[in-house]
Amino acid sequence: MNVRSALLATLAGAGGDYISGAALAEKLGVSRNAVWKAVKSLEAEGFSISSITSKGYKLNEDNNRLSADLILPLLNTKEIGRNIKVFDEVDSTNNVVRELETEKAPHGTSVVANRQTAGKGRIGRHFVSPPGVGLYLSVLVRPNFDLHFAPMITAATACAAAEAIEELCGSNVMIKWVNDLYMNGKKICGILTEASLGLEMRVLDCATIGIGINVHSIGDLFDAELKKTATSIEDETGIRLDRNRLCAGILNRLEIYLGKISDRSFLREYRERELLTGNMITAVVGTEKLIGEALGIDDNANLIIRLPYGEIKYLSSGEANLCRIVN
Known part of the structure; x- marks a missing residue:
């Protein structure tokens, strides 16, 4: 680690306390003048010191710079996020992770970006990802559970992200089946999991979990149509979160919640946050549009709906598109 990175990590780990130049020089094994130069270098990059x-x-x-040196000291994971790469701009963090996967990147490899030019949403949609306001994070996982648990990865991730956001801002975060997080009735986060199957199509080789969160105020960065359904954490709470702290919080909880998939214990948290249950909803399955009452979430994280004539259907993430609440 160079002096700049070591200094940034040391300051980040101080929890907002001052550290003397002499103490920094001794800890980093450099001169006080080298410390001063490193501080000036960080300030030139936009860090507030x-x-x-x-x-x-x-x-x-009040720093708004994403940095691995600021995220790593906040992690308490064993694997998730320990190999982390931070970019100012990428086409899609999911794309970068999939490229790293072909290079045999380890389980837990994470990619964070300040901006995406081609952010991915479900069903081929574009996830609007302007610079400086969002957290765009993708994680490579190499699961050690059976293939039939794979559809639950997104649901478990939703619980992890919701919990991390809630802890930092204090406002309730709900989950709209299967992959959206909502605050005050509007979307603040989308999750997209892309899986790769083994050669025999019987095992899950790996999965890329993409998480996009609107953190800071969106102002005029979203068009009028998008603003009808989407918002940001800051716009709803007035709190300007540190994106590095939020990223670390999600990674910490993701490792915990991925460990809850095999025994399905995460479903209790998911059901408590899921907001469609008890409402009339619409769903699209293939080319078929369904209207019915959402009855709940089953043990495979499928949405259970009752159609107008009493038929019960179980919608899985592999069959259904996003459901919308009928007003």
Whole structure:
């Protein structure tokens, strides 16, 4: 690790406290002048650092730069996020992870971007990903459970992301089956899982989990039509979250929730947050449009609906598109 990265990680780990130049120099094994130069280099990159002669340096809370050096000190995972790459711009974080997968990247490899030019949504939709306002994160997982558990990856991820957001902003986060997070009736996050099957089509070789969250105020970055259904955490709560802290919180919880898939224990949390149950909904299955009452979530994370004539259907992530609440 170079002096710049080591300094940033040390300041991030100080929890907002000042560290003297002498202490930093001793810890990093460099001169105080090298510390000063590294501080100036970080400031030139856009990091906000305060300095007081009698106290030293501290990393301010108003930084809006995504950095692996700021995320890694906040992780308490064994594997998820430990190999992490942060980019200013990519076409799609899912695409980058899939490229890394072909290079035999390890389980838990994560890619974070400040902007996506071709962000992916479900059913071929585009996920609007403007710079500086969102957290665009993809994680490579190499599961150790059977193939039939694969559809539950998205649902478990939704629980992890909802919990991380809720802890930082204090506002309730709901899950709209199967992959959207909602706050105050509007979407703040979408999740897309892309799976790769083994040669015999009987095992899940790996999966790429993509998470896109609208964190800071969207202002005029979304068009009028999108604003009818989408919002951001800041717009709903007035709280401007640190995207690095949010990223680490999601990765920490993702490792926990992935471990809950085999015994399905995450479903309790999912059902408590799921907002379609008890409502009349519409769903699209292939070319067929269904209207019915959402009865709940079964043990395979399928949505159970009752059609007008009493027929019960179980909609899986592999068969159904996003459901919409009927007003």
